[in-house]
Amino acid sequence: MSRLLVAVLALATAYVASLVVLPIEKVEVVGTAHLTKPEVQRLTGLYPGESWLWATSFKLRALRADPWVKAARIERPALGVVRVVVTERVPVATLVRGKEERLGLAGDGTVLPGAPRVGPEIQGFGPDRTREALEIVRLFPDATSIHYTPAGFSVNWQGRKLWAPDARSLRAVADRARMSASTEYYAYTWGVSLRR
Known part of the structure; x- marks a missing residue:
């Protein structure tokens, strides 16, 4: 002691x-x-x-x-x-929850309280696909919105609409979508559909 x-x-x-x-x-x-x-x-x-x-x-x-x-x-x-x-951490997107709630998101998916609205707005329903949506933010940082459902992602980018079942599919066709003059671009596992 x-x-x-x-x-x-x-x-x-x-x-x-x-x-x-x-x-x-x-x-x-x-x-x-x-x-x-x-x-x-x-x-x-x-x-x-x-x-x-x-x-x-x-x-x-x-x-x-x-x-x-x-x-x-x-x-x-x-x-x-x-x-x-x-x-x-730096906010790269805005997560939309409900009608009023807007939360800043860092590139790693961390919610940043008090962050300003930046980047595309991410929203959706079904299983949470926020991390995958953040991969799309890296592909199309100037997109205005990314909406997800269990079926896939809809991206509003430079006045165009892009759709794909997952981020991997969008990554595979990102360069082609950037060069396309089409207003609607749908990437499927079996191919691509374009609409002007």
Whole structure:
């Protein structure tokens, strides 16, 4: 029991000494566009006066749990200086749920709360095919809408309508669809149907 007490006292003394001898003097936050510096500091608990030695990746748990954060790391470029380097997710499409709900979607399918409306609107019914719709967003980033059903995908792109049973089929004919003057383009497993 006395060894445990001595160990606890030693750790407490080391922590207090680290606050006095090596405090954080400056916190830098880089790589953020959506999150603000105060939000990052609140999520990490890194403020001037805290211990510089205890500024470890353990402090990033809550920050990494934020849906906007794709990756984060801590750097200590100089004594007393802590830099939090954040890579944020970027909205690439808007997920439509119901009549009123519009949610920003990152390229990996993460819902981004508070994201502006960008890219094509994705909506549909039946089994969730959002991930596959995001593959179509990468093929046709300037599409205005992507609608899915259990049967396939309907894409409104540059005044044209494209339809295919899956993203793989659209990928196979994407270059051909870009060169076609047809207003309706249907890609089936057995071939392609065009309508002007």
